[in-house]
Amino acid sequence: MRNWVALFLFVFTLYSFGQSVPPHAANVNYLLKGAAKGDTKAELMLGLAFEFGRGVAQDFVAAAHWYEKAADAGDSHAQALLGNLYAHGKGVAQDQAKALKWYLRGAVDGDSAAQTNVGFMYFNGSGVPQDYGEAARWFEKAAAQNNPLAQANLATLYSAGLGVPRDPAKAADLYLEAARQGNSYAQVKLAWMFEHGVGRRKDLAESLRWNRTAAERGNAVAFNNLGYMYEHGIGVARDLSQAARFYCEAASSKMAEAEHNWAVIRSDVKGLPTDCEEAARLVARDAPQSFGNTSESIEMGSTAPSHGSNTANAVLCAKW
Numbered sequence: 001m002r003n004w005v006a007l008f009l010f011v012f013t014l015y016s017f018g019q020s021v022p023p024h025a026a027n028v029n030y031l032l033k034g035a036a037k038g039d040t041k042a043e044l045m046l047g048l049a050f051e052f053g054r055g056v057a058q059d060f061v062a063a064a065h066w067y068e069k070a071a072d073a074g075d076s077h078a079q080a081l082l083g084n085l086y087a088h089g090k091g092v093a094q095d096q097a098k099a100l101k102w103y104l105r106g107a108v109d110g111d112s113a114a115q116t117n118v119g120f121m122y123f124n125g126s127g128v129p130q131d132y133g134e135a136a137r138w139f140e141k142a143a144a145q146n147n148p149l150a151q152a153n154l155a156t157l158y159s160a161g162l163g164v165p166r167d168p169a170k171a172a173d174l175y176l177e178a179a180r181q182g183n184s185y186a187q188v189k190l191a192w193m194f195e196h197g198v199g200r201r202k203d204l205a206e207s208l209r210w211n212r213t214a215a216e217r218g219n220a221v222a223f224n225n226l227g228y229m230y231e232h233g234i235g236v237a238r239d240l241s242q243a244a245r246f247y248c249e250a251a252s253s254k255m256a257e258a259e260h261n262w263a264v265i266r267s268d269v270k271g272l273p274t275d276c277e278e279a280a281r282l283v284a285r286d287a288p289q290s291f292g293n294t295s296e297s298i299e300m301g302s303t304a305p306s307h308g309s310n311t312a313n314a315v316l317c318a319k320w
Contacts, residue, residue: 027055028046028049028055028056031045031046031049032046035066035069038073040069040070040073040074040075040078041070041075043066043067043069043070043073043075043078044066044067044070044075044077044078044081046062046066047062047063047064047065047066047067047070047078047081047082048063048081050062050063050066051063051067051081051085051090059091060085060090060091060092061091061092062091063081063085063090063091064082064085064090064091064092065091067081067082067085068082071102071105071106074109076105076106076109076110076111076114077106077111077113078106079102079103079105079106079109079111079114080102080103080106080111080113080114080117082102083098083099083100083101083102083103083106083114083117084099084117086098086099086102087099087117087126096121096126096127097127099117099121099126099127100118100121100126100127100128102114103117103118103121104118107138107141110145112141112142112145112146112147112150113142113147115138115139115141115142115145115147115150116138116139116142116147116149116150116153118138119134119135119136119137119138119139119142119150119153120135120153122134122135122138123135123153123157123162131163132157132162132163132164133163133164134163135153135157135162135163136154136157136162136163136164138150139153139154139157140154143174143177146177146181148177148178148181148182148183148186149178149183151174151175151177151178151181151183151186152174152175152178152183152185152186152189154174155170155171155172155173155174155175155178155186155189156171156189158170158171158174159171159189159199168193168198168199169199169200170199171193171199172190172193172198172199172200174186175187175189175190175193176190179210179213182217184213184214184217184218184219184222185214185219187210187211187213187214187217187219187222188210188211188214188219188221188222188225190210191206191207191208191209191210191211191214191222191225192207192225194206194207194210195207195234195235204229204234204235204236205235207229207234207235208226208229208234208235208236211225211226211229212226215246215249220249220250220252220253220255220258221250221255223246223247223249223250223253223258224246224247224250224255224257224258224261226242226243226246227242227243227244227245227246227247227250227258227261228243228261230242230243230246231243231247240283240284241280241281241283241284242280243265244265244269244272244276244279244280244283245276245277245279245280247261247262247265248262248265248274248276248279248280249276250262251263252276265283269282269283269286
């Protein structure tokens with residue numbers, strides 16, 4: 001069994017364009033008029049429009065320009081967003097020190113996305129000496145505001161005992177809070193904890209439920225774990241055709257464990273198509289008794305999608 005320490009870098013913040021646009025925000029000219037009068041929210045919305053190409057051609061330089069105006073005026077969302085651009089070198093020269101500067105300004109003003117990013121930078125030692133205790137402190141501030149990425153990150157620190165005392169039960173509580181908000185990474189971690197009785201009473205039905213929930217959000221690790229559970233009848237009736245379908249779905253993400261499992265199945269059942277539903281039907285027809293040496297379910301793979309369904313995020317994974 002492999003364990004992974006994985007943290008999310010909160011790249012774009014929960015302050016999403018679609019949820020934050022005022023009635024006239026789609027009209028860039030309207031926003032430009034507001035910005036010319038010093039309207040900080042108009043400046044922020046212009047930055048969002050240019051960063052994401054909403055109502056205007058995508059232009060990271062213009063996005064940085066408008067974010068900086070709003071950030072200088074004290075808008076904490078703009079400060080977090082400008083920090084993202086410096087962290088990734090979009091529209092500005094990549095500069096971790098400047099990213100940290102803007103994240104800190106937003107974090108001190110209470111922006112939970114900025115607080116999450118400050119925590120990540122301390123965890124990773126980006127633009128600042130590595131300090132797990134400081135990472136935990138900033139994640140805790142954001143988690144207290146119900147930020148799901150901060151909750152998941154703080155849970156990971158409690159699970160591994162990094163910067164805080166190791167506490168699997170506390171980790172499970174935090175993963176649960178994030179999972180309920182739709183964070184698929186937390187859902188997979190929680191499923192693993194229920195499967196193995198870590199931080200929670202062993203409950204295979206709950207493990208299956210959370211893996212299914214994460215799979216509905218496209219999480220490749222969850223698909224792989226579901227394949228293993230159906231293959232071996234863990235918390236569900238054994239069903240090799242369903243196992244094949246889930247392994248196939250996971251393999252399409254290029255996750256190494258899933259690619260291995262899917263290759264094992266294709267070597268055992270000759271002539272399987274690449275279409276996962278059709279492959280499942282052929283496995284059901286041929287009715288093999290078992291598959292070969294597939295990998296057991298995992299906490300979190302060595303890679304993960306770089307974009308989540310609600311927010312964009314990057315993942316730092318280190319083998320632990």
